[in-house]
Amino acid sequence: MYNPDKTIKQNPLVLGIESSCDETAAAVIRGRRLLSSEIISSATEQAKYGGVVPEIASRAHTDAVGEVVNRALTAAGVKITELDAVAVTYGAGLLGALLVGLSFAKSLAYALNIPLIAVNHIRGHLAAAYLQDEALKPPFVTLLASGGHTALLHTESYSDFNVLGGTCDDAAGEAFDKVARVLGLEYPGGVNVERLAKNGEGSIKFPPCLVKNSEKLQFSYSGLKTAVINYCHNAEQKGEKINPADVACSFQHAAVDPLVKKTVESAKALNAGTVTAGGGVIANGYLRETLAAECQKAGIRLILPEKKYCTDNAAMIAAEGLIQYNLGNFADMSLNARAQIPLK
DSSP: OOOOOOOOOSSOEEEEEEOSSSEEEEEEEETTEEEEEEEEEOHHHHHTTTSOOHHHHHHHHHHHHHHHHHHHHHHHTOOGGGOOEEEEEEESSOHHHHHHHHHHHHHHHHHHTOOEEEEEHHHHHHHHHHHHOTTOOSOEEEEEEOSSOEEEEEEOSSSOEEEEEEESSSOHHHHHHHHHHHTTOOSSHHHHHHHHHTTSOOOSOOOOSBOTTOSSEEEOOHHHHHHHHHHHHHHHHTTOOOOHHHHHHHHHHHHHHHHHHHHHHHHHHTTOSEEEEESGGGGOHHHHHHHHHHHHHHTOEEEOOOGGGTSSOSHHHHHHHHHHHHHTOOBOTTOOOOSOOOOO
């Protein structure tokens, strides 16, 4: 019978498991101290098809989940029987992929009779900053930028935030991937756009991703994405050559600069002394450099997770799992995977 001890321990040993897309990951934390973080990725295989194929991802997770958990436990120097809780991504993501990690986590929690913790993948991205600075405490302003979400948040407590604004259509990460395809770059697109942009100049005037004359703080990547596509297609139809590096650089400026500007402005307006960021797009070097420079000018403290903890990983899942553990938010064996979960 599954009846775990729900006593809240100080500095618990938490195993995090992540399998929402094409990375199978596991990590171990003791309190807010990261002990290990391991990833087995199927990205190389997925690149053959120009993107993630759900069935291939699910099979890869099935093959890798046991191994990656063992690696994380070994690297952390702990025994599986020492774990106090298992945190796992239950959404959002690819259902088949999620079910692999979730089933493994449920089996482990049941066998060890320890709490099972359901983690929202996006909240995991937000929690990554806590591992970067163990002394970090709310309130602060958070920039969320990923393949599925783009938003500015006022993080008011460990468990709650206020949405200041966000995208009204596509997410920043999705736009990076679409532009990569138009430029003929391999999957994953975001990192290859960034790499190409380093050799270009921002000389092409693409529309910035900020919605003007709006009462709300809104971003829009649909128009920017379409502008880049039209620029490339129009040149092709006229038989004109384009400079892909200039296109990548100009797009990157239009996609990133408004995010940085509004993040700093929001922090100033709220008298927030700290800014954090999370999501795969936060691994973009230009964004990190620009945001750091603007925060420094404004006298705002910036906490950025390492690049490897911005893209999908289990350390962030364990970090959010710890927050839910301390709140006593435990799941039961009826927990199921969800393809979509609201940001709030």
